[in-house]
Amino acid sequence: MKAMQQQGPGAPLEWTDAPDPIAGHGEVVVEIVATAVNRADLMQAAGHYPPPLGESDVIGLECSGTIVHVGDGVEGWAVGDEVCALLAGGGYAERVAVPATQLLPVPKGVSLEDAAALPEAACTVWTAIRDAPAPALDALALVHGGSGGVGSMAIQVLTARGYRVATTASERHHDLVHSLGAEIAIDYRSEDFEAVVHAATDGRGAELILDVVGGDYLARNVAALALDGTITVIAAQGGTKAEIDLRALMQRRVTLRAMTLRARPHNGRGGKADVIDEVRRELWPLLEDGEIAPVIGAKLRLTHANEAHALMGGAEAPGGKILLVR
Template sequence: MKAIRQRAAGEPLEWADAPDPVAGHGEVVIDVVATAVNRADVMQAAGKYPPPPGASEILGLECSGTITALGEGVERFTLGEPVCALLAGGGYAERVAVPATQVLPVPAAIALDEAAALPEAVLTVWTAIRDVPPPSPDGLALVHGGSGGIGTMAILLLRALGWRVATTASARHHDLVRSLGAELAIDYRSEDFVEAVLGATEGRGAEVVLDVIGADYLDRNIDALALDGALTVIAVQGGSKAEVDLRRLMQRRVTLRAMTLRARPIEGRGSKADAVAEVREHVWPLFSTGEIRPVIGATMPLAKAGRAHELMGSADAPGGKILLVR
């Protein structure tokens, strides 16, 4: 088969030959129709985010396509079934093997290629918010990076769950985030998000903050939180090390959480299998009815993945996901 390969980290991405995957016990092989670009892919290509032990070195954390092989013990899926899947790697290829517990049916209202934009973003957001108490009658959630693949999905899911949403985004993406349901769009370059959030909540603050920045925003995120608020860090684009006065957390009764998806175990407590099962039960119906759908900012050929990575890191990066299609 063909796949996107690198001679070494930081080298150009190439469309080259790769070994065909084989379905092991409990696995399926998917003939890939589309995958999507995630920031983790860009970091891995630059040598800054190696795959977990045992994972494919081929980029790609999600895909959609049809099942072409069933491993021993797989009963839930059938040959030829259209699916999408969460991957630890391997999506930038013509075929990929994946545990069946990480595979989801394509929702009825979503096109097969479009479904490639769902697994990583939906599961990341779901695992970040599933344990958060329901919003108060006027509860506000603050989403940082609202125009990205994770941010757009967070806005959609939070709105579907009854939250008011504020988000930080560049000014050129404010129309987009408002169209998704964000009532407050904050230009992170020129506006103080703490001031904006406190103004929108009569000084109470946000009950939930989903953060992709990390260290650079930690103090201000705490300032923006309401009493008993929850801060969940899901990426560290602005650094991974910061100091915090624990007395501030105690006084404001802050819940501080951090999570990652790729390194979760396949099975067992806190596993990808459990998260996928929860998403199928609690979130997938929203996509099946067409109530929400992923935001696709650009679609490019899989063989041009290098150009897609450049686009994602540029000032012209589109809002939503960048799809790579065969």
């Protein structure tokens, strides 16, 4: 097969020959129709985010396509099934081997191509919110980076679960985030999100904050949080180190959580198989009912992955997901 590969960190991606994937025990081979670009892909291409031990070094954390081979020990899936899949790597290719426990059916009403935008965002959002208490009346959730792939999914899911949603986003994406259900759009360049959140909640603060920024946002998130609220850090685009006054955490009785998806084991407690099962049970009905939907900002050919990375990393990055299609 062929895949987009590098000669070394920072080198351009090239469409070159790669070993054909083989379905091991419990795995299937998927003929890829589309994959999606994630921030982690840009980090891996730059040499800062290597794949977990034993996983494909081909970039790509999700895909959609058709099963072309089923390995031993696989139940419930057959050749010809249209699926989307959560990957630890290998999405920027013609085919990929993936554990069957990391497959999801394409939701009714979503095209096979667009389904490539779902696995990473849906699984990330679900793991970030699944332990959050049911929202009280008028509860506010704050989502940072609401126009991104994860943020656009989070706004929809939290709205469907009964939260009022505030989100930080550049001003040019405010119409988008409002269309997804966000009540409040905050221009992070010119507005103080702490002040906006407190004004919108009569000084109570947000019950739940999903943070993709990290760095100095941690202390600001604590200041914006309601008593007994929860902060979940799901990325650190603004830096991996933060300083916090522990008294502030104690005084506000903060629950501080952090999570990652790629390095989770395939199986076992808290593994990807569990996450996939929960996402299929909890979020797939919302997709099929039209309460949430993938948000696609741009589509490029898979062979144009370098241009897609530049687009995501640039000042004019579109809202939603960037798809790479075969």
